[in-house]
Structure formats: C-alpha cells, structure tokens
Amino acid sequence: xxxxxxxxxxxxxxxxxxxxxxxxxxxxxxxxxxxxxxxxxxxxxxxxxxxxxxxxxxxxxxxxxxxxxxxxxxxxxxxxxxxxxxxxxxxxxxxxxxxxxxxxxxxxxxxxxxxxxxxxxxxxxxxxxxxxxxxxxxxxxxxxxxxxxxxxxxxxxxxxxxxxxxxxxxxxxxxxxxxxxxxxxxxxxxxxxxxxxxxxxxxxxxxxxx
Amino acid sequence: xxxxxxxxxxxxxxxxxxxxxxxxxxxxxxxxxxxxxxxxxxxxxxxxxxxxxxxxxxxxxxxxxxxxxxxxxxxxxxxxxxxxxxxxxxxxxxxxxxxxxxxxxxxxxxxxxxxxxxxxxxxxxxxxxxxxxxxxxxxxxxxxxxxxxxxxxxxxxxxxxxxxxxxxxxxxxxxxxxxxxxxxxxxxxxxxxxxxxxxxxxxxxxxxxxxxxxxxxxx
Numbered sequence: 001x002x003x004x005x006x007x008x009x010x011x012x013x014x015x016x017x018x019x020x021x022x023x024x025x026x027x028x029x030x031x032x033x034x035x036x037x038x039x040x041x042x043x044x045x046x047x048x049x050x051x052x053x054x055x056x057x058x059x060x061x062x063x064x065x066x067x068x069x070x071x072x073x074x075x076x077x078x079x080x081x082x083x084x085x086x087x088x089x090x091x092x093x094x095x096x097x098x099x100x101x102x103x104x105x106x107x108x109x110x111x112x113x114x115x116x117x118x119x120x121x122x123x124x125x126x127x128x129x130x131x132x133x134x135x136x137x138x139x140x141x142x143x144x145x146x147x148x149x150x151x152x153x154x155x156x157x158x159x160x161x162x163x164x165x166x167x168x169x170x171x172x173x174x175x176x177x178x179x180x181x182x183x184x185x186x187x188x189x190x191x192x193x194x195x196x197x198x199x200x201x202x203x204x205x206x207x208x209x210x
Numbered sequence: 211x212x213x214x215x216x217x218x219x220x221x222x223x224x225x226x227x228x229x230x231x232x233x234x235x236x237x238x239x240x241x242x243x244x245x246x247x248x249x250x251x252x253x254x255x256x257x258x259x260x261x262x263x264x265x266x267x268x269x270x271x272x273x274x275x276x277x278x279x280x281x282x283x284x285x286x287x288x289x290x291x292x293x294x295x296x297x298x299x300x301x302x303x304x305x306x307x308x309x310x311x312x313x314x315x316x317x318x319x320x321x322x323x324x325x326x327x328x329x330x331x332x333x334x335x336x337x338x339x340x341x342x343x344x345x346x347x348x349x350x351x352x353x354x355x356x357x358x359x360x361x362x363x364x365x366x367x368x369x370x371x372x373x374x375x376x377x378x379x380x381x382x383x384x385x386x387x388x389x390x391x392x393x394x395x396x397x398x399x400x401x402x403x404x405x406x407x408x409x410x411x412x413x414x415x416x417x418x419x420x421x422x423x424x425x426x427x428x429x
Contacts, residue, residue: 092349092350093350094350094352112352114352118352122242122350122351122352123242123351124352127352129352129353131353140353140354142244142352142353142354144244144309146309146311156298156299156301156306156307157280157297157298157299158296158298158307158308158309159296159297159309159310160309162244162307162308162309164244164246164307164354166246166354166356
C-alpha cells in the first residue's frame with residue numbers, strides 16, 4: 001500500500017514537471033554592426049520555450065568574451081554572479097520585485113542581465129539590457145563589458161566593449177532550448193531532486209519493512 | 211527614474227588615467243555614461259563670383275554628417291580630446307558610441323582627417339555638449355543616451371554655461387530664436403530633421419554657428 005502511495009507521489013511530481021519543465025536555454029543577440037551577445041540560463045517553461053521564468057544560472061558573453069571578473073594588480077573587478085532585473089515602464093527603472101520572463105519573441109523582452117542588482121545599482125561592470133518600452137522611450141539593446149576590449153572596440157577606438165542597437169528588431173534575438181544531452185554541468189533542478197528524494201525514501205521504507 | 215551613484219567602474223582605461231594622468235580616481239563618486247549620436251552640421255559651399263558671369267554660382271548649404279571626427283568625454287574640461295580620455299571616431303554616417311566611468315562634457319574634434327559629407331574639411335571645428343545635456347538625454351544610466359554633436363548642440367551648451375539656464379530653457383530659447391516650430395528638433399543632426407521649415411531654419415543657423423566655431427582654415 002505504501003509503495004502504491006509513493007508511486008502516486010512520484011507520478012504526480014513527474015506530471016507537473018512535464019507541464020512546466022525546467023531546462024537550459026541558449027540565446028544570442030546580433031547587433032547591427034555584427035557584434036553579438038550570447039549566453040545561457042536555466043529556467044522553467046510551460047509552452048515549449050516561448051516564455052521562460054524562474055531564471056537562474058546566467059552566463060553571458062559579448063563577442064565571445066565572458067562577463068567575468070578581471071584581476072588587475074591583485075585587485076578583482078566585477079562580480080562572478082550575474083543577476084537579471086525586469087524593466088518597469090511605470091518607474092522607468094529596473095525592478096527587483098517584478099518576476100522576469102524571457103521570451104522567444106524578442107519584441108516582448110524587457111530585462112537587464114548584469115553583475116549588479118540593477119534596481120539599486122546602475123553601475124555594472126558588464127551588462128546586457130534588452131528593452132522594448134514604447135511607452136517611455138524607444139526600444140534599445142545594449143551590451144557592454146567595461147573591463148574588456150576586443151577587435152570591435154579597437155576598430156572604433158572605443159576604450160571598452162560596447163554594442164548598441166537603438167532600433168532593435170525581433171529577428172536579432174534568438175532563444176532556443178539546449179538539448180539535455182548537451183547540458184554539461186550545473187545543479188540538478190529542484191523537481192529532479194524531489195523525485196530522487198521520493199524514490200530513495202520509497203526504497204528505504206521498503207527495506208525497513210523487509 | 212532611479213539613478214544611483216557609486217565608486218566608478220575601474221576600467222583599464224580609468225586605471226590608466228588615474229595612474230598616468232591623474233585625471234580620475236577610483237575612490238571618487240561618478241556616474242556611468244553611455245552615449246550614442248551623430249556628428250552633424252552643414253556642408254556649405256560659398257557663392258562664386260568669377261570674372262565671367264556664366265561661371266558664377268550661387269552658394270549652397272545642405273545638411274551633412276562628419277565622418278572621422280574624434281569624439282571624447284572631456285574629463286578635464288579643457289575643450290579638447292586629450293590622450294587618456296575615453297574617445298572614439300565617428301563612422302562614415304557620422305554616428306558614434308562611447309562610454310565612460312565618469313560623466314563629462316562631450317567634445318567632437320573635426321580635423322583634417324575628417325570629412326564633411328565626403329568632402330575635405332576646410333576649417334577645423336569643435337562641437338560640444340554639456341554634462342546637463344547628457345543627463346537630460348539619459349533615460350537610465352545603463353541604457354544609451356542619444357546626444358548629437360552639432361553646431362546647435364554647441365550653442366545650447368554655451369547658453370547653459372554662460373547664461374546659467376536649464377537645458378530645456380536653452381533648447382526652447384534657441385528654437386524660438388531661430389524659428390523652429392518643434393523645439394526638440396534643435397537636438398537632431400540636420401540630416402534627421404524631417405520638418406522642411408525646421409530643417410531650413412536649422413541649416414541656416416548651423417551655417418552661422420559653424421562660421422563662429424571654425425578654428426582656423428586648414429592650410
């Protein structure tokens with residue numbers, strides 16, 4: 001009887017996870033001058049990746065150079081952990097209370113990924129902001145790594161990496177789910193930990209009865 | 211809009227500036243600045259008065275963009291782009307983008323290596339924008355502010371500095387003075403002004419202003 005009960009719990013957890021599945025996603029944003037921001041994150045989707053919530057484990061690169069701390073003369077600049085904030089059109093500011101959703105349709109995106117909490121700190125070391133706010137301002141995509149240079153910045157004489165698209169089009173943005181076989185590392189999703197725990201408990205209780 | 215300030219990002223450039231030129235300090239407070247814009251003005255061909263009447267020609271002035279202009283954040287406020295100041299070069303369309311860990315006036319140096327609508331430069335110019343103009347154009351420090359550098363942006367900067375008026379007052383006053391119907395058009399490079407009457411007024415004023423701003427003919 002207990003085994004049946006346990007099987008029902010496992011089945012219920014699995015069915016929930018099928019409706020809203022956790023996965024790793026890969027994105028790119030190509031700027032008009034050929035620069036490209038790309039990255040990965042973990043999230044939950046219930047519509048095949050059209051919209052993704054519960055964003056975590058962010059990683060971003062600009063022209064192949066990761067958003068990562070830089071140590072100069074023994075002093076480290078930049079934070080290793082990236083954060084994401086939603087753009088709040090009412091406040092005309094980034095928000096840390098509104099849950100962030102990343103959409104496959106680029107025209108729906110309103111977020112900034114950076115090494116700071118953009119709701120309280122507007123001075124990141126690296127950032128990728130993708131704003132579609134026709135109410136307050138023209139849409140805009142900005143990617144910058146203020147700790148790095150590359151061939152693009154060198155060609156323009158710019159001191160650091162900087163890409164701006166003041167008229168972003170949705171087709172510049174690509175979002176896709178990374179096939180599980182290509183996910184190399186990262187923590188187990190919560191639902192998987194739950195299932196594993198339930199199975200182990202079930203096995204343990206069976207052993208105790210025997 | 212919420213704008214926060216903190217110790218500036220110690221970019222390699224900022225560190226180089228601090229250590230070599232002492233123009234900044236990694237311990238001072240500063241705002242981040244990301245700007246984009248166009249270096250624009252007018253291409254002015256003066257009338258010709260040769261000996262023979264058939265060879266005479268009327269003068270012309272058309273909206274133009276400056277390619278190859280050096281654009282910088284003027285950290286020490288001396289009106290020119292010094293070594294170590296964040297700088298870039300305007301593209302073939304006159305566009306530029308630039309960032310700085312320290313908010314400072316913007317300067318466009320237009321020298322002999324630049325072109326005006328593809329034509330060689332006959333006079334050197336310096337166009338400017340005041341810090342207040344950058345702040346007024348900033349929706350959020352993490353997003354790019356559009357600040358065009360033109361003869362009229364320079365006139366606005368001068369009005370702010372000399373008359374002590376606000377950015378909005380300077381814009382409105384300049385628009386009224388030169389007969390521009392939509393005041394915000396004075397912020398645009400003349401090539402981007404779509405209202406014919408406003409564009410004509412801005413071109414006319416730009417010719418006059420460029421004449422004042424010329425820093426000597428190129429030899």
